[in-house]
Amino acid sequence: xxxxxxxxxxxxxxxxxxxxxxxxxxxxxxxxxxxxxxxxxxxxxxxxxxxxxxxxxxxxxxxxxxxxxxxxxxxxxxxxxxxxxxxxxxxxxxxxxxxxxxxxxxxxxxxxxxxxxxxxxxxxxxxxxxxxxxxxxxxxxxxxxxxxxxxxxxxxxxxxxxxxxxxxxxxxxxxxxxxxxxxxxxxxxxxxxxxxxxxxxxxxxxxxxxxxxxxxxxxxxxxxxxxxxxxxxxxxxxxxxxxxxxxxxxxxxxxxxxxxxxxxxxxxxxxxxxxxxxxxxxxxxxxxxxxxxxxxxxxxxxxxxxxxxxxxxxxxxxxxxxxxxxxxxxxxxxxxxxxxxxxxxxxxxxxxxxxxxxxxxxxxxxxxxxxxxxxxxxxxxxxxxxxxxxxxxxxxxxxxxxxxxxxxxxxxxxxx
Amino acid sequence: xxxxxxxxxxxxxxxxxxxxxxxxxxxxxxxxxxxxxxxxxxxxxxxxxxxxxxxxxxxxxxxxxxxxxxxxxxxxxxxxxxxxxxxxxxxxxxxxxxxxxxxxxxxxxxxxxxxxxxxxxxxxxxxxxxxxxxxxxxxxxxxxxxxxxxxxxxxxxxxxxxxxxxxxxxxxxxxxxxxxxxxxxxxxxxxxxxxxxxxxxxxxxxxxxxxxxxxxxxxxxxxxxxxxxxxxxxxxxxxxxxxxxxxxxxxxxxxxxxxxxxxxxxxxxxxxxxxxxxxxxxxxxxxxxxxxxxxxxxxxxxxxxxxxxxxxxxxxxxxxxxxxxxxxxxxxxxxxxxxxxxxxxxxxxxxxxxxxxxxxxxxxxxxxxxxxxxxxxxxxxxxxxxxxxxxxxxxxxxxxxxxxxxxxxxxxxxxx
Numbered sequence: 053x054x055x056x057x058x059x060x061x062x063x064x065x066x067x068x069x070x071x072x073x074x075x076x077x078x079x080x081x082x083x084x085x086x087x088x089x090x091x092x093x094x095x096x097x098x099x100x101x102x103x104x105x106x107x108x109x110x111x112x113x114x115x116x117x118x119x120x121x122x123x124x125x126x127x128x129x130x131x132x133x134x135x136x137x138x139x140x141x142x143x144x145x146x147x148x149x150x151x152x153x154x155x156x157x158x159x160x161x162x163x164x165x166x167x168x169x170x171x172x173x174x175x176x177x178x179x180x181x182x183x184x185x186x187x188x189x190x191x192x193x194x195x196x197x198x199x200x201x202x203x204x205x206x207x208x209x210x211x212x213x214x215x216x217x218x219x220x221x222x223x224x225x226x227x228x229x230x231x232x233x234x235x236x237x238x239x240x241x242x243x244x245x246x247x248x249x250x251x252x253x254x255x256x257x258x259x260x261x262x263x264x265x266x267x268x269x270x271x272x273x274x275x276x277x278x279x280x281x282x283x284x285x286x287x288x289x290x291x292x293x294x295x296x297x298x299x300x301x302x303x304x305x306x307x308x309x310x311x312x313x314x315x316x317x318x319x320x321x322x323x324x325x326x327x328x329x330x331x332x333x334x335x336x337x338x339x340x341x342x343x344x345x346x347x348x349x350x351x352x353x354x355x356x357x358x359x360x361x362x363x364x365x366x367x368x369x370x371x372x373x374x375x376x377x378x379x380x381x382x383x384x385x386x387x388x389x390x391x392x393x394x395x396x397x398x399x400x401x402x403x404x405x406x407x408x409x410x411x412x413x414x415x416x417x418x419x420x421x422x423x424x425x426x427x428x429x430x431x432x433x434x435x436x437x438x439x440x441x442x443x444x445x446x447x448x449x450x451x452x453x454x455x456x457x458x459x460x461x462x463x464x465x466x467x468x
Numbered sequence: 469x470x471x472x473x474x475x476x477x478x479x480x481x482x483x484x485x486x487x488x489x490x491x492x493x494x495x496x497x498x499x500x501x502x503x504x505x506x507x508x509x510x511x512x513x514x515x516x517x518x519x520x521x522x523x524x525x526x527x528x529x530x531x532x533x534x535x536x537x538x539x540x541x542x543x544x545x546x547x548x549x550x551x552x553x554x555x556x557x558x559x560x561x562x563x564x565x566x567x568x569x570x571x572x573x574x575x576x577x578x579x580x581x582x583x584x585x586x587x588x589x590x591x592x593x594x595x596x597x598x599x600x601x602x603x604x605x606x607x608x609x610x611x612x613x614x615x616x617x618x619x620x621x622x623x624x625x626x627x628x629x630x631x632x633x634x635x636x637x638x639x640x641x642x643x644x645x646x647x648x649x650x651x652x653x654x655x656x657x658x659x660x661x662x663x664x665x666x667x668x669x670x671x672x673x674x675x676x677x678x679x680x681x682x683x684x685x686x687x688x689x690x691x692x693x694x695x696x697x698x699x700x701x702x703x704x705x706x707x708x709x710x711x712x713x714x715x716x717x718x719x720x721x722x723x724x725x726x727x728x729x730x731x732x733x734x735x736x737x738x739x740x741x742x743x744x745x746x747x748x749x750x751x752x753x754x755x756x757x758x759x760x761x762x763x764x765x766x767x768x769x770x771x772x773x774x775x776x777x778x779x780x781x782x783x784x785x786x787x788x789x790x791x792x793x794x795x796x797x798x799x800x801x802x803x804x805x806x807x808x809x810x811x812x813x814x815x816x817x818x819x820x821x822x823x824x825x826x827x828x829x830x831x832x833x834x835x836x837x838x839x840x841x842x843x844x845x846x847x848x849x850x851x852x853x854x855x856x857x858x859x860x861x862x863x864x865x866x867x868x869x870x871x872x873x874x875x876x877x878x879x880x881x882x883x884x
Contacts, residue, residue, distance in 0.1 A: 063679050065504045067495030068688075070486045074509070079483030088481045089516060093490070093507035100505055123658040124678070125668070157835070158855045164662045184856045205680065207860050263484060328751070328772070334758025335744070335751025338772040342750025345826045345858060347774070353782065354772025356744070356754040362769040362812070396778070410761045442761060 053224060055086040056112035058104055060120035060129045061204055062095040073118045073202075073209055079263075080213065084221055085229030085276060086114070096126040105136045109197045114224070116217075119204030121187035123166045129201060130174065130190065137194050139174035144188075147171045147179060151186050180216040184208045189216060198224070230283025231258075231274035234294045235304045237267060237311060237455040244269040247297055251290070258286050260294075266444070267451030268311070300459055311454045312340045318461045319350040319400070324427075326457070328354040329367050329392030329403035331379065332421060336450045337404060353396035357388070367391035367403075380405050382433045385422035389433075393426045401426045402457045404449050408442045419445050423453050425460045432460055469640060471502040472528035474520055476536035476545045477620055478511040489534045489618075489625055496629065500637055501645040501692065502530070512542040521552045525613045530640070532633075535620030537603035539582045546590070546606065546617060553610050555590035560604075563587045563595060567602045596632040600624045605632060614640075646699025647674075647690035650710045651720040653683060653727060653871040660685040663713055667706070674702050676710075682860070683867030684727070716875055727870050728756045734877045735766040735816070740843075742873070744770040745783050745808030745819035747795065748837060752866045753820060769812040773804070783807035783819075796821050798849045801838035805849075809842045817842045818873045820865050824858045835861050839869045841876045848876055 057074045064071055074091045081088050092108065094100045101120075108115040120129030134141055148171035155163050170186045173179055180189030180202075187203040189212045200217055202209045236244060241264035245252065248271075252260055258275035271294055275286035295302050303314050319326055328338040328351075338354030341347050355366045360379055363369040368391040369384055377383040388403035406421025417437075424433040434456060438445040473490045480487055490507045497504050508524065510516045517536075524531040536545030550557055564587035571579055586602045589595055596605030601624040606617040616633055618625045652660060657680035661668065664687075668676055674691035687710055691702035711718050719730050735742055744754045744767075754770030757763050771782045776795055779785040784807040785800055793799040804819035822837025833853075840849040852868055854861040 059507075062677060064491075064507065065494055066498045066677075066688075067491045067493070067504075068679055068686075070488045070491040071507070072486045075480075075483045075486040077483070078481055082482050088483075089511060089513075090520075091480065091487070091507070091509035095505060097505070104506075122680075124661050154855065158853050160656075162659060164658055166662070167658055184860060207682075207856060211857065261482070261484070330751070332758075333755070334763075334767075335746070335754030335770050335772060338751035339749070339755055342748075342772075342774065342862075343859065347750075351750075352775055353778040354751050354770070354774070356751060356758075356770025356772070358758065358764050358770070359768055366769065443759065446758075 053086050053113040054111070055081045055088050055114045055116060056108045057088060057091045057116050057118070058108050059091070059093045059118045059204075060096060060101060061093070062126075064093045064119075065095050073204065073206060076206070076210060077116055077118070077213065080218065081221075083229065083231050083272065083274065084218065085225050085227055086221070096120055096128060098128060098132055101129065101132045102136055105133055105199070109136070109199065113196070114198045114200065114221070116200045116202065118202050118209060121170070121201060121203045123164070123169055123186065125166070130172075133192065133199055133201060134174040137174075137192055137199060139176060139192060139194075141172050142175050143168070143171050144173045144179060147173060147181075147188050150181055150188075154186055178220070180212055182208055182212055184211055189213075191217070191220060227276050228278065228280050228283050229274060229276055230280055230287055231272050232287050232291050232305055233307050234271040234273065234291055234298070234302055235309070235311075236269045236271065236298050236301045237303050237451065237458075238301050239269060239298065241269050244271070244298070248294065251293065258290055260290065266447045267455070300462060303455065303458060310343070311451065311458070313344050315454050315458050316341065316344045316347060316350060318458060322461065324400055324461070325350050325352050325398040327352050327392045327396035327398040327401040329388040329401055330354070330356050331358055331363070331388070331404060332406040332408050333404045333446050333449050333453065334358060336446060337402060337453045340450055340454060352398050355392055355395070363388060367395060380407055380416075380420060380422060382422050382424075382435065385424035385433050386431050389424040389426035389431055399428055400457060400461075402453045404453050406436070406438075406445070406449060408445045410442050421445070421449050423449065423456050425456045427457075427460045427464060430460075430464070432456065469502055469529040470527070471497045471504050471530045471532060472524045473504060473507045473532050473534070474524050475507070475509045475534045475620075476512060476517060477509070480509045481511050489620065489622060492622070492626060493532055493534070493629065496634065497637075498647075499645060500634070501641050501643045502637070512536055512544060514544060514548055517544065517548045518552055521549055521615070525552070525615065529612070530614045530616065530637070532616045532618065534618050534625060537586070537617060537619045539580070539585050539602070541582070546588075549608065549615055549617060550590040553590075553608055553615060555592060555608060555610075557588050558591050559584070559587050560589045560595060563589060563597075563604050566597055566604075570602055594636070596628055598624055598628055600627055605629075607633070607636060643692050643694065644696055644699055645690060645692055646696055646703055647688055648703050648707050648721060649723050650687040650689065650707055650714070650718055651725070651727075652685045652687065652714045652717045653719050653867065653874075654717050655685060655714065656680075657685050660687070660714070664710065667709065674706050676706065682863045683871070716878060719871065719874060726759070727867065727874070729760050731870050731874050732757065732760045732763060732766060734874060738877065740816055740877070741766055741768050741814040743768050743808045743812035743814040743817040745804040745817055746770065746772050747774055747779070747804070747820060748822040748824050749820045749862050749865050749869065750774060752862060753818060753869045756866055756870060768814050771808055771811070779804060783811060796823055796832075796836060796838060798838050798840075798851065801840035801849050802847050805840040805842035805847055815844050816873060816877075818869045820869050822852070822854075822861070822865060824861045826858050837861070837865050839865065839872050841872045843873075843876045843880055846876075846880070848872065
């Protein structure tokens with residue numbers, strides 16, 4: 053079946069934002085076994101929107117529309133789509149109730165009249181309740197064509213799609229598409245591809261697709277099969293081979309499992325507590341760990357020691373170390389990790405110190421970073437040379453810091 | 469004049485990458501005063517590409533095509549576009565010379581036959597020499613329509629466009645477009661729009677567009693004018709009125725200025741030092757501050773005190789306070805901010821404590837957050853009820869924490 057993605061939003065046409073929703077939806081649709089042949093973006097303009105919806109419905113089985121479901125005057129995706137497909141509009145009591153509940157939950161008093169516009173829905177449409185905002189998702193079916201309307205903000209679109217639109221789409225897809233993700237850390241995309249070139253060249257069913265993420269590569273193994281059991285049978289040996297080739301660099305084979313979740317799981321299993329000591333990453337490693345629900349059981353304390361003074365005071369880094377080797381050095385990283393664990397009274401502590409730029413000076417080679425991990429008496433330090441801008445360098449450092457902690461835990465297991 | 473952007477690439481339709489080229493080109497075209505009404509993405513498929521090019525040329529004056537100019541078989545943008553517009557193809561000696569020169573410069577030896585495919589150009593097309601790759605940019609003009617072909621890699625597309633395509637486009641566009649951004653924090657989008665509905669309804673030139681961001685609303689005021697001076701004259705009173713209506717909630721009118729940059733500027737101007745004390749946001753407030761180059765001058769230390777023990781040890785929060793009011797309370801937030809400033813020896817400290825979920829229990833109302841700011845002896849605390857998932861709640865808390873610090877600094881100024 054052919055899916056087409058139609059994004060509505062002047063902010064896209066003005067270049068204020070990139071169409072990351074189309075990227076997300078395309079990736080998900082590919083995983084579900086749908087063919088996506090076109091992306092289109094139009095503005096909040098009735099004439100062009102009408103033309104775009106008509107054309108899309110004419111050539112594709114399913115059109116996913118994003119954006120233009122807000123409470124404001126120029127949000128008209130729902131209205132235009134209903135008109136084009138011949139649906140009348142009516143206020144949905146249940147949706148109005150959900151919206152007022154949502155406003156209560158955010159203790160919002162001043163509810164403006166235009167907010168209730170979002171409770172009006174095409175009669176006969178499936179309503180997808182939005183748990184992260186007011187605009188509901190909608191599914192409109194007519195003459196064998198389907199339009200799925202989703203709100204533009206990714207924080208609303210992604211959960212709505214994955215939890216409510218995807219189960220619906222699965223019912224429309226006859227073959228089963230079974231796919232498994234292999235998530236690799238610490239290897240670049242091109243190197244990863246070279247390591248499995250023979251597999252990629254030989255692939256028919258299942259196929260292997262690689263996606264580069266900051267500091268990570270995700271490999272999706274996808275099989276088209278009569279049923280899930282056959283899909284699993286096809287995918288299993290390929291996943292096994294990938295795990296063999298990438299070894300300890302594979303941190304997960306679960307679709308929605310992030311690196312920080314894996315780290316927390318490892319800590320939990322061994323009842324290890326952890327702290328963080330960050331300079332260059334300024335709290336982002338701690339922030340990633342705290343992303344995980346229940347992190348508080350194992351993550352005890354984080355130190356953001358941006359200045360030398362703070363490194364000495366909070367982490368007990370020696371003045372002589374800072375003077376002799378500098379703040380960005382293997383020795384300082386080592387003392388930061390050890391001192392952080394000692395001060396927080398934890399089994400482990402991961403520390404990061406480096407130069408994020410923006411300037412690249414002879415004495416400060418931008419991107420040079422030392423990441424260290426203290427774990428039950430042992431300290432490991434690794435040197436990195438990250439490239440890119442300030443933000444990109446710090447993102448990479450966060451990933452490598454979490455991964456070093458992960459690898460250290462696994463390595464200590466082995467030696468026990 | 470109407471510009472349309474047509475991106476060619478299966479990697480876009482598979483969701484491997486986002487269409488950031490379209491964002492870049494749209495932003496530039498808007499600044500040049502062109503109207504961009506549509507983005508389209510198609511794959512490396514002759515039939516769909518032909519249809520897309522024909523349609524685009526039919527309804528727009530200028531079509532900018534990106535991607536599909538590579539040396540491989542499936543790269544066919546140039547061939548299809550030439551066919552559709554009726555141009556014959558011929559090898560261009562000058563381009564072939566440039567390509568071999570490029571290969572020499574990157575010390576590439578193994579030049580395969582298909583590389584010379586990139587030296588073949590539509591007869592009569594303007595060639596835009598690519599200094600960062602082999603594929604040349606091309607401008608094809610026929611019957612009052614223009615097609616501009618640019619290579620897909622942003623590292624090639626951006627310099628080619630800005631240095632070579634833009635000067636050409638300027639010759640086609642008489643008016644200038646002048647726009648100014650007004651960035652507002654702490655007001656929702658629909659409330660913000662209600663506050664300026666009269667202005668939006670009355671708008672012709674300049675126009676006001678609102679964009680919702682997490683915890684923020686951005687308002688863009690755009691005027692079309694004969695020259696920049698006139699554009700400024702038209703935009704100025706509107707920006708002034710917006711600043712009057714949103715008052716202290718306006719944190720910036722600079723295009724690329726983020727909230728954390730404004731906060732750092734305020735600290736710098738008053739030579740104030742700052743620390744952070746975070747529970748729920750687990751280091752993300754510190755992380756945002758450290759985003760700003762030179763943050764180390766003012767941001768001294770961050771405490772991520774996820775446990776009660778850490779709150780007591782690092783920030784000196786009283787045991788009795790935690791027992792009597794709980795970790796998520798106005799009193800605890802107050803002591804966190806005060807203790808953080810004391811311990812780090814800074815003029816200011818912003819503290820965050822709250823429930824990010826995932827669960828919503830009677831004793832832990834998910835989203836309830838206390839944000840406090842200590843500034844030179846005074847502590848202010850604000851209560852928030854954020855909604856959405858764990859991540860979204862924490863993002864909002866980070867924005868509000870930075871904004872509370874910003875507002876406190878400005879408020880103290882007033883009282884001096």
